[in-house]
Amino acid sequence: MNNSKRTATCGELTAKNINQTVTLNGWIHRCRNHGGLLFFDLRDRYGITQIVIDESQELTRLAGEIKMEYCVAAVGTVRARPAGMINKNIPTGEIEIALTSLEILNTAPPLPFMVDGEEDTSETIRLKHRYLDLRSEAMKNRLKLRHEAAWSVRRFLTEQGFWEIETPTFIKSTPEGARDYLVPSRTNPGKFYALPQSPQLYKQILMAGGTDRYYQIARCYRDEDARGDRQPEFTQIDLEMSFADREDILALLEEMMSRAFREVLGQELTRPFPRLSWRQAMDSYGTDKPDLRCPLQFADFSPFAAKADFGVFKAALESGGVIKAMVVKNAAEHFSRKKISELEEEAKKKGAKGLAWFKLTSDGLDGGIGKFFNEQAPAIREELGAAPGDIILLMADQWLTAVEALGAVRSKISRNLELAKPGEFQFCWIIDFPLFEPNPETGGWAPVHHMFSMPQKQYHNTMEENPAAVIGDLYDLVLNGNELGSGSVRIHNPELQSRVFDIVGFPREEAQRRFGFLLEALRYGAPPHAGFAVGFDRLVMLMSGAQSLREVIAFPKNTQGISPLDGSPSQVDAAQLEELRLKSTAEDDRNGAHPAENPFVPKQN
RNA sequence: GGAGGUGUAGCGAAGACGGUUAUCGCGCCGGCCUGUCAAGCCGGAGAUCGCGGGUUCGAUCCCCGUCACUUCCGCCA
Numbered sequence: 001m002n003n004s005k006r007t008a009t010c011g012e013l014t015a016k017n018i019n020q021t022v023t024l025n026g027w028i029h030r031c032r033n034h035g036g037l038l039f040f041d042l043r044d045r046y047g048i049t050q051i052v053i054d055e056s057q058e059l060t061r062l063a064g065e066i067k068m069e070y071c072v073a074a075v076g077t078v079r080a081r082p083a084g085m086i087n088k089n090i091p092t093g094e095i096e097i098a099l100t101s102l103e104i105l106n107t108a109p110p111l112p113f114m115v116d117g118e119e120d121t122s123e124t125i126r127l128k129h130r131y132l133d134l135r136s137e138a139m140k141n142r143l144k145l146r147h148e149a150a151w152s153v154r155r156f157l158t159e160q161g162f163w164e165i166e167t168p169t170f171i172k173s174t175p176e177g178a179r180d181y182l183v184p185s186r187t188n189p190g191k192f193y194a195l196p197q198s199p200q201l202y203k204q205i206l207m208a209g210g211t212d213r214y215y216q217i218a219r220c221y222r223d224e225d226a227r228g229d230r231q232p233e234f235t236q237i238d239l240e241m242s243f244a245d246r247e248d249i250l251a252l253l254e255e256m257m258s259r260a261f262r263e264v265l266g267q268e269l270t271r272p273f274p275r276l277s278w279r280q281a282m283d284s285y286g287t288d289k290p291d292l293r294c295p296l297q298f299a300d301f302s303p304f305a306a307k308a309d310f311g312v313f314k315a316a317l318e319s320g321g322v323i324k325a326m327v328v329k330n331a332a333e334h335f336s337r338k339k340i341s342e343l344e345e346e347a348k349k350k351g352a353k354g355l356a357w358f359k360l361t362s363d364g365l366d367g368g369i370g371k372f373f374n375e376q377a378p379a380i381r382e383e384l385g386a387a388p389g390d391i392i393l394l395m396a397d398q399w400l401t402a403v404e405a406l407g408a409v410r411s412k413i414s415r416n417l418e419l420a421k422p423g424e425f426q427f428c429w430i431i432d433f434p435l436f437e438p439n440p441e442t443g444g445w446a447p448v449h450h451m452f453s454m455p456q457k458q459y460h461n462t463m464e465e466n467p468a469a470v471i472g473d474l475y476d477l478v479l480n481g482n483e484l485g486s487g488s489v490r491i492h493n494p495e496l497q498s499r500v501f502d503i504v505g506f507p508r509e510e511a512q513r514r515f516g517f518l519l520e521a522l523r524y525g526a527p528p529h530a531g532f533a534v535g536f537d538r539l540v541m542l543m544s545g546a547q548s549l550r551e552v553i554a555f556p557k558n559t560q561g562i563s564p565l566d567g568s569p570s571q572v573d574a575a576q577l578e579e580l581r582l583k584s585t586a587e588d589d590r591n592g593a594h595p596a597e598n599p600f601v602p603k604q605n
Numbered sequence: 606g607g608a609g610g611u612g613u614a615g616c617g618a619a620g621a622c623g624g625u626u627a628u629c630g631c632g633c634c635g636g637c638c639u640g641u642c643a644a645g646c647c648g649g650a651g652a653u654c655g656c657g658g659g660u661u662c663g664a665u666c667c668c669c670g671u672c673a674c675u676u677c678c679g680c681c682a
Contacts, residue, residue: 030642037639050642068632087642110633112615118643119617119631124674177682197682224681225606349608349678450682559675 004073004103011047015094017078022097024049025105027135028070029115038063039096042074043115045140050087050096051076062102069108069115069132075101123550127564130555142552145264146540150217152263153237156256162213162239167202169195169219174514176450179223181232189581195221198533201518203240204452204490208526215239217536226559228548229482229538233557237485237539240531246473249487249530250429253477257427265543269425273477277432282400286324286407288430291481293420296410298403299384301325301394310372312356316396323396324406327384328413332359332391339416340368346412347395352405356394360386369394411481420480422545428478432456435463435472436503444505449474451500452518453488460496467503477534479542487532494522 006025013022029043038053051074053059066072076097087093112128113121115135126133133139154164173180173194180194196202198220206214218238226232241248254271261267274292281288284297301323305313313323328335335343335357344355358370364377373380386392395406414420435455439446445467447453454473455463463470473489491497497519501511512519540552550556557563577583 030644032641032644033638034641034644035638037641039641039644041642048642052640054639082640085640085642089642093642110615114616114632114643116643117616117631121616122612122674125616178680200682222681225679227681228676230681346677447682453682560673 003075004105006073009046010042010044010049011091013049013078013092013095013097015080018080018095020078021075021100022078023073023075024051024097025073026071027115028066028068028072031066031068033063038066040066042072042097043135047092048090049092050081051099052096053099058099058101065104066102067108067110069111069135070104071106071108073103073105074099124558124564127550127556127558130565134554139551142540142544142546143554145544146552148264149260149540149543150536152260153217153256156259157213157215157239160213160252162215163211164216165206165211165214166216167196167199167206167218171196171202172514172517174201176447177222181221181223184580184582186580197222198236199238200450200452201515203238203531204518204526204529205521207240207242207490207492207529208521208524210242210527212242213240226557226561228550229541231537231549231553231556232561234549235536237534237536238531239533240529242527242529244489244528244530246431246475246489246530249489249532250475253485253487253532253534254427257477260539261425261543267425269427273427273429275429275431278430278434279432281430282403282407286403286405286410287481288433288476289478289481289483290428291411291414291420292426292428293424293480294410294414295419296326296328296413298324298326298406298410301384304373304376304380304383305396307376308372310369312354313394313396319398321396321398322402323394324402325384325395326393326406326410327386328391328393328417329387330389331413331417332389334417335359335391343393343409343412346408347405350405350408351401352395352397355405355409356396358392358394360388360390360392362388424480425542426480427484430476430478431474432471433474433476434468435459435470435474435500436467438468439504442505445503447500447504448472449486449488451504451506452490452497454491455496455500464499464503473530475532477532479539482538482542483535484538484542485532485534487530489528489530492522492526492528494519497522 004023004025006023008017008022008024010024010026013020024042024044026042026044026049029041029048031041032039036054036059038059040051040053041048042051053062074097076099078095079098081087081094081096111132112125113119113132115132116137121133134143158164170183170193173182173192178197180197183193183195185191185193196218199216199218203214203216216238218236219233220236221233223232224230239252241252250273254269254273258269258271261269276284276290278288281290284290286298302317305317305323316323340355340357344352347355357368358365358373359367360377360381364370364374365380380386380392384392393406393409395402395409397405434448435453436445437448438444449472456471456473459470474486475488476486477484491500498508498511501508537549537552540546541549544552546552550558555563555565562569
């Protein structure tokens with residue numbers, strides 16, 4: 001048995017090891033059989049090493065037996081490859097192993113897809129056979145990067161005095177925000193735990209407990225529809241600090257990100273990260289997560305609209321709206337009417353009524369609504385910094401609708417014209433978020449973020465008078481148009497916390513019932529504290545250049561929340577349900593029909 | 606919940622006016638081959654064209670429905 005245990009990995013042997021007898025363990029990666037001479041590549045996590053068989057009897061026997069992805073132990077002698085046969089693409093390319101014996105540790109049936117094959121295998125097949133997929137160079141590298149990022153973060157936070165502390169995954173359901181995943185309690189029939197959407201309440205209580213600095217690479221659960229950048233379960237780098245303010249958190253996070261990018265990618269980030277208030281971000285980019293790699297920005301077109309005889313714009317202004325303009329430089333020829341109407345569709349999805357436009361020529365304004373503004377052409381060129389060959393896109397509506405709609409157009413154009421350079425990392429902070437927004441359902445107010453974020457000091461005495469104006473001590477970290485994380489200074493004063501509940505119309509008894517344990521903790525000398533949470537999967541996705549979160553999670557769910565690997569979620573035995581005092585009302589169960597077949601689970605006989 | 610895209614051998618793709626023996630590459634099986642590294646050459650097996658219905662003399666192709674995957678909107682404090 002010890003005969004087959006490896007003495008080297010498949011990635012480490014070089015010319016220095018020539019004449020050594022070695023044992024390698026790994027998988028048959030590729031096989032090249034020349035009849036009288038056979039090569040195969042042996043692969044493990046560390047690399048690939050070429051094995052040669054040129055001694056005849058063994059060869060004939062083995063040649064028929066070796067198949068792709070067999071797991072083997074190969075014993076042989078390291079020797080230099082003949083001149084001209086060196087493979088410069090791999091670190092072990094100078095040498096090869098002259099095989100003396102081979103033990104098959106495990107066989108494999110014909111593969112559903114080749115490891116590192118040329119074809120793009122469909123994601124469902126990859127997920128179903130994830131063990132094969134994970135052997136690929138790309139997946140291996142992403143998992144490695146993920147580990148290194150986590151390790152960098154852990155090292156950094158530990159140096160900074162943070163303690164890694166675990167918080168429960170069976171918690172009290174506090175159905176604010178996203179839907180909770182529920183876990184029935186057998187010992188408390190009719191009652192449920194929830195899986196945490198984040199460790200929010202617990203980390204605040206840790207601060208009340210004098211822990212001072214906490215972090216956790218925490219699993220979080222939200223029962224909402226998945227996307228390329230959203231999984232039902234995901235991982236956050238969650239942290240909280242006592243006696244800290246916004247500047248402490250922002251400085252800490254910038255340092256943490258800089259270290260991670262330096263240590264993992266060897267890349268220096270530009271610091272400090274630019275800061276935009278929520279209002280500036282919305283006004284200039286139409287989103288609270290702008291991709292600053294894309295240079296497009298909005299300008300105010302209202303003064304021109306006021307002077308022109310264009311009814312739609314006039315009406316928008318009269319009803320208190322705005323006209324926003326976006327100049328796309330040197331792009332007029334890219335915008336056919338068809339392209340423009342596609343952009344208009346994007347805008348309409350965000351509630352816009354339409355998208356106006358005109359192009360600049362050497363003579364003046366051309367196309368679209370150009371004729372209404374021809375007289376003002378020189379001023380428009382001057383004010384908006386536009387030149388012939390540019391197109392100007394215009395949006396008239398109430399401020400928020402107008403900027404959000406034009407923001408959707410901006411990001412579509414950015415994608416179409418590839419204005420955001422891949423491989424570049426543009427961080428920014430979005431700060432000064434409003435704390436409350438109108439709740440159309442109740443006519444009252446709803447929290448923009450969550451109810452535990454601190455209103456900025458200047459609003460403390462007057463926030464009930466005009467909730468819409470209240471700015472909170474909230475901040476988002478944005479990278480290349482992705483919300484990477486968010487945080488806030490927390491309310492540590494139970495009286496202030498109760499006033500916030502009042503403003504959002506959250507009955508005190510209910511607050512007591514749901515968050516009583518936190519409010520109670522705040523009463524007992526809880527320190528001022530502030531915290532943050534980084535979406536770790538997203539961070540790794542962006543660092544690795546992957547297009548989907550599913551590429552950086554070892555065992556992800558698909559967009560339906562199904563895991564093709566293990567076939568979860570699945571039906572359970574009636575006895576299990578009974579024990580939990582649960583009864584399914586799903587169609588299949590009600591009708592007593594055969595349980596719906598899960599296509600990913602092999603039939604058992 | 607809504608809109609779009611995709612679905613053809615184990616994998617990745619092509620296909621047509623509606624009539625073909627349904628094509629190609631990889632993989633698989635058999636044979637040949639002593640310097641390959643996506644090895645090469647010769648031969649072979651392998652497909653209810655996602656599923657159901659309709660139109661038609663005839664449907665993989667057109668129509669309706671349905672399912673699956675995926676992207677976007679809604680949702681995601």
